[in-house]
Amino acid sequence: xxxxxxxxxxxxxxxxxxxxxxxxxxxxxxxxxxxxxxxxxxxxxxxxxxxxxxxxxxxxxxxxxxxxxxxxxxxxxxxxxxxxxxxx
Numbered sequence: 412x413x414x415x416x417x418x419x420x421x422x423x424x425x426x427x428x429x430x431x432x433x434x435x436x437x438x439x440x441x442x443x444x445x446x447x448x449x450x451x452x453x454x455x456x457x458x459x460x461x462x463x464x465x466x467x468x469x470x471x472x473x474x475x476x477x478x479x480x481x482x483x484x485x486x487x488x489x490x491x492x493x494x495x496x497x498x499x
Contacts, residue, residue: 433459433460433461434459436459436462436464436486436488436489437457437458437459437464439486439488440457440459440464440482440483440486440489441455441457443482443483443485443486444457444479444482444483447478447479447482449474449475449478450470450475450478450479450482451470451471451475452468452470452479454468454469454470454499455467455468455469455470455479455496456468457483461490462488462489462490462491463489463490463491463492463493464483464486464489464491464492464493465492465493465495466479466480466483466492466493466494466495466496467495467496468496468497469496469497469498469499470496470497470498470499471498471499472498473498475496475498476494476496476498479494479496480492480494
């Protein structure tokens with residue numbers, strides 16, 4: 412019996428799990444927002460698309476919106492932050 416390397420039409424198989432990476436990035440940003448000082452992020456939703464992060468929800472003040480953006484931008488792997496957080 413001969414074992415060959417797994418290939419698809421002569422190309423090595425490469426399984427990219429985008430969902431896993433997106434979930435990991437969302438969790439990392441959400442956790443950073445949860446522990447960051449100067450912001451109550453309990454009503455903030457984090458969504459990732461590739462290396463882009465979208466923040467939605469509400470906070471109590473304008474400085475908290477700026478702080479959320481700064482925290483998200485500081486996370487490794489984040490290229491762009493689209494902040495749609497509103498003051499309630």
